[in-house]
Amino acid sequence: MHQIYNERGSKLLGFYQFFFILSKIIRRKEEKMKKFTVLAVIMGLALMLTVPAAAMEIGFDGEYYVQGILNSNENLNDEDANSTYREMRLRFRTEITVTETLQLITRFDALEKIWHSYDSAFTNDEDDDNIDFDRVYMRIISPIGLFQVGRQEGVTWGLSWANDEADTDRIKYVLPIPMGGGKLYFGAVWEKVTENDKGTAFADDDNDKFYLAGLYRGENFHGGLLTAFYNFKKFQTPGQAFATKDALAKKALLDEQAGPLTLAINANGYASEQYYTGAQDATAQAGSYQAQANDALAAQQGFSQVVAGYGADTSLEATAVAVPDLSAACDAALAAGYTTAGEAVAYFESAASQLQYGADQYTAGAAEAMATSEAYYAAGMAASEELAL
Incomplete structure (x- = not known):
């Protein structure tokens, strides 16, 4: 149901009230002021009647x-009585169209309660505040899209099944774009969940939600995608804070009761990790030494073939020219102070022996460290099982 109110009628009624009050004042003034005042009032009335009405x-x-509600076996307990009652609600919505591009929408609920006569606003009982304004927002149609600002419907998205709405303070922006046989809607929402920055006790403690969405509506189908970012700086309810505090207190108590076992678990775990890391490092060193020992052994065998073919006194310079694969080994022997192929054989034989020894030592150390790490790990697991019991 719609009604049209003309502001000219409202202005005229207001003028009559104003004229009645003003006439009382006029009678108290001096006679010489009456004619001027009445003339001014008449001119004002003429001016008001000539203003275009909106x-x-x-x-x-x-x-x-x-x-009516009937809940049978509500708590799945056969001894419970049936829950039967009646409830009611009045919901009233207004939509004020100021211009073609500006609307104000409000909604309130009244007497949303269980149906019985002993509670009443007139007896100062529980329905003393029985009118609840739950929504009021502006709808602004602009050249760049639709804006809705204020308390409005929120939380809902997609199908209506199992989709409960809520009243939320938000700014919503929607841009429709014609596409194909339907429309593509782009939407963005900023919602203020809780305001915690008012006053001087806290700063930057608000809880906000941000949404971005795309929705396509065709002739026979529609679908969309919604993404959200929750920027919460504070617990939503005291219950969450108390639950967290209670959980931390229980953890502290368990830590105190299980102190020795906890220390053993931590210590064994740390030691196992350290020895495992040491075993990995020793294995890497053993591999490096083994590779160098193999290179030295290959160089020794190469120089031995040179000695057999050209003689032990063959110079390392001539050897490098004759056997290019030994040029790097010749440089290493020259740097160590040796000059002939025979001296190089002895040098690389000794080096191979020492490097092989180092590789063997690191290999043995890695095996020992790994065994120790496994022993600490087993001790930590035993302590964990004891703590669990």
Whole structure:
């Protein structure tokens, strides 16, 4: 149901009230002021009646329901009585169209309660505040899209099944884009969940939600994608804070009761990790030494073939020219102070022996460290099992 109110009628009624009050004042003034004042009032009335009238459209809609509820075996306990009652609610919505691009929407619920007569606003009982304004927001149609600002419907998305709405303070932006046989809607929402920055006790403690969405509506189908970012700086409810505090207190108590075992677990775990790391390092060193020993042994065998073919006194310079694969080994022997192939054989034989010894030592150390790490790990697991018991 819609009604149209003309602001000219409102102005005229207001003028009559104003004129009645003003006439009382006029009678108290001196006679010489009466004619001037009455003339001014008449001119004002003429001016008001000549101002173009602007129409504002107000639409109303709502609902009232009474329903009965029967819950049998509500708590899955056969000894419980049936829960039977009636409840009601009046919901009233207004839509004020100021211009074609600006609307104000409000909604309130009244007497949303269990149906019985002993609670009443007139007896100062529980329904003393029986009118609850739950929504009020502006709808602004701009050249760049639709804006809705204020307390409005939130939380819902997608299908209506199992999708409960809530009243949320938010700014919502929607941009429709014609595409194909339907429309693509781009949406963005900023929602203020809790405001915790008012005052001087806290700073930057608000809880906010941000949404981005894309939705396509065709002739026979629609689908979309919604993504959200929750920027929460504080617990939503005291219950969350108390639950966290309680969990931390229980953890502290368990830590105190299991102190020795906890220390053993931590110590054994740390030691196992350290020895495991040492075993890995020793294995890497053993591999490096083994590779160098193999290179030295290969160089010794190469110089031995040179001695057999050219003689032990063959110079390392001539050897490098004759056997290019031994050029790097010749440089190493020259750097160590040796000059002939025979001296190089002895040098690389000794080096191979020492490097092989080092590789063997690191290999043995790695095996020992790994065994120790496993022993500490087993001790830590035993302590963990004891703590679990």
